[in-house]
Amino acid sequence: MGILERKEREKQMRRDTIVRAAEGVFFEKGLRAATLEEVADKAEVSKGTIYLYFASKEDIYCALITRGLRLLLETFRETKPEEVGPAGALKRLGSAYLEFSRRQSYLFRMLSAAENPSVTENVSPAIFSELEDASNNVLGYVATFVQKGIDSGTFRSDVTAHEAVVLFWVSLSGILNLRQRSSTFKGTRALKADSIFASVDFDSLYSKCQAYLLDLLVSRKTGSAEWRSPARKPKGAVKQARVVRKR
Amino acid sequence: MGILERKEREKQMRRDTIVRAAEGVFFEKGLRAATLEEVADKAEVSKGTIYLYFASKEDIYCALITRGLRLLLETFRETKPEEVGPAGALKRLGSAYLEFSRRQSYLFRMLSAAENPSVTENVSPAIFSELEDASNNVLGYVATFVQKGIDSGTFRSDVTAHEAVVLFWVSLSGILNLRQRSSTFKGTRALKADSIFASVDFDSLYSKCQAYLLDLLVSRKTGSAEWRSPARKPKGAVKQARVVRKR
């Protein structure tokens, strides 16, 4: 019965339309200031229709975050981390994360917001489950490379892959968060001169932290010199040709 | 003119009453679900009175966060970190932070929420400035001990105290956040079994992380993890048997 399938497809498309409209509005106004009326206008449907697809404003927001996580995973995959060794893979992922937070700054901000339980505590189970899956997929993807390193003896084995990933994640995310925050403030509020945040170069700290975390993982016996950072470069240098050491 | 002073005192007390009432309500319900009506009831004033002391709901929330940061600073001071050396001081502070996040879990969650710019972007300048000061005081307090370590040669000097504090802060806060989140979920939502978060012992990770970060700071004769400067510099004392990079 092709009709049912067509209807299913149409339903999915309508849902996508709403999500994309919501993306625009939420990005521009933020969760609080955005109104569903506006989303409805932009999606060219009535407000009631939105509630046929989502149970609440928070649900839509959550769906956007899920979308963002999937995009992030896609971005990670595009760096082809499997082409290089575990340490190199983490290096690429770290750089991709930085790049992601720059290019998709609104999306990145939303992902950070999702850390806060208050955003996600009232969403419907189905939506939450998708978010959880997406989040696990991203972290799990990173974890595979850590695991590879552990298995191959490149990384120390007294730390589980999951622990390492969590540590990577919170450290790098935290720095990117502050980076974004302080650069936002430069535009809107005058950051006090004696602020700690005003005195830290977050880009530099990010790359330092990345390097440190890698060193932490790399077991001392094997050469830890492998993935010395090619240093912070003008933007656009992320995907520059690099020397890949193959054994 | 004692009357003016008395009035000033009374005003401050009224404000405190409101803040304390708000604390109860916000802790119980969260920012979104809490209503000012309820705060007013609890504080035994009318809703209008609240607006004589605070410009918006967000302002009150922000004031609570500021209170929380001051309490955290107080907690830090009570551990007497100056009694021991820099490394010992950081250990005490780290443990105190963990303890704080346990005892004052609602407060801690609010502090984490404050990381998100959307919470603080619309508060009035005066309130925001107080928050900024409180935040700087806490981080600055920690920084003094890092600085002591650097000055005395106990800590490496190729990292600024502020950088180190920021790294400490985001890493430990991030772990505590996830710790709290995962333990909260255990109560309300069933965390998926294959979730990364379900497989990590955050308490253990916290202490490991604390130890790693300290190790990072403590300078060593033989090259340990080296913070690479963002400026390209010749790789000096890399350890043994490293692989020579081609070209």
Place this chain on the structure above:
DNA sequence: TCCAGCCACTGACCCGCAGTCAGTGAATGT
């Protein structure tokens, strides 16, 4: 002691928006 002015305080009210639901009509099935 009385009065005028001040001001902290009140709570009824306004308004915007999340969320609802009875109604509509087009597509589908018989």
Place this chain on the structure above:
DNA sequence: ACATTCACTGACTGCGGGTCAGTGGCTGGA
């Protein structure tokens, strides 16, 4: 041709953040 389904609509409701004209008690002066 008719019945049924169902995606969709948009006027409506309730709630809660924020407002403001009004009130009464304190104060300082006469």
